[in-house]
Amino acid sequence: MTATWMTAFAAVHVYWGFGGTALLPDGVSVLDSPAMFVVDLVAIPLCLAGAALSWLLRPDQHPRRLLGRRWLLWPGTVGAAVMLAHGVTGLAVVAVPWLVSGEVVGEERWSLLYEPYWLLGGLLLAVTVTWFRGAVRRAQSLQRNSREASTVATMPQAAITSHSPSST
Template sequence: MTVPVEPFAVGAPARGPGALRLAVCAATVAACVPYLSIKIAWLSGSTVGWNDAAAARDSVLYVGNAITLGMDALAVLVACAFTFPWGRRVPAWLVLPPIWIATGLLAPIALAVPLGTLIQSVVSAEPVTGAGNALQGWVYGVVYTGFTLQAIGLLTAFVLYARRRWPEVFTVRTADVPQGPTRSLQMLLARGAAVPAAVCAAVHFFWAFGGTAGLPHDLAAARNAPQQVLDGVWGLLALGGAAGLLALAGRARRPARFVLPLAAAWVGAGAMFAWSLYGLIVTLAAADALGADAAPASGLVALGGTLTGLVIALTGAFLLAEHGGARRAVQSARPMASSTP
């Protein structure tokens, strides 16, 4: 979730990174290298990894490759910001949105692809990548292995960074977070977001268990186990994100630690927003190519997920910003009270 201001008190003064943080940063950057190398090669005109050389030169793919290259390069920069002292001076509103979106994109892959690949290899003789694919199979192995390692590395680096910059997040109890003047609005938004989140999750569960209604026809024809498991994971994360926000806004006594529902809302909202936005782009591209044959239902689900994830994120951001303001007010009042005769 994006946070426009410092939500909690800043921790200890910045100092050099320890061995653990340096190792996590190095491993994360190394995990980005294969993907960056493939993208640079393709943007340079190479057709390495392609079965269809003509498809590799599609202008739409060129733009997509440039965008995804920039996103992975940004992941390297974010990993360094989480490791070195200068990252502590970056405003929260600038450092949190990239890792929120990265969490939303990478966490479902890290959770679903290994399990889905295992299921596919056990229950089917068909390759995981499917038959007649324009890309060679090793490309998927390199890319998704890299994404899984990036997810582990970035999230580990972020937790280590957040524990130093916002230590109270990891110690405060949910019930002890004060209720500010916008709590009623937070509850309204949390309850309102839970409904479309549940609907979107139900649709993804339907696709996870083999349903294809509402999917673009080309995607429905090429479904495999990893994609179905990914839909199931997406549905679980959507429900977790909505439940996490409800616990935060309602100041639930369980779970006790504030960081637990915050993490659920963070990952769930990020997955809904990032993957739904990606699905919306795919659906619009399919509609442009296939016209009325492009299954608009998937577009409505993607639009609903994008908006719901954004609402959950912004509501959580309001909650954190309000709590941060209350903490600063209390801290500024203490010196005045101690100086009173």
């Protein structure tokens, strides 16, 4: 689900980068604002990288592959934290004044529509990272148990002594 969400978010940014205006405030185009265009150009590869990252963090992989990819937990955790912070902060900036005054004015009302996408993406990535982290722990446990079993199997057999009482 996370990879699909990230890919869809990248697709929306590509659409906006080519001049599309759906889901933007009336009269706003990314092409009219150099700053928005740069943000859009940065968002596309980041979203695609997030899609690739979330695909690589699938918890249903072979244990060796899980262990080889555990270094991806760091960028996955950072990405989830940034997206969650963006979503929560963006919603708070709009929701707090809205709760106080009872109305949302101007362009801020659009934040109520697109900030939840950041929040949802952050939650999805956080769940993906959490599930992957659990799968890595299980793989490490399997690896440890396998090593212990092979160590026991290669140990020399000790002399067997009888502990039964001797008869007199």
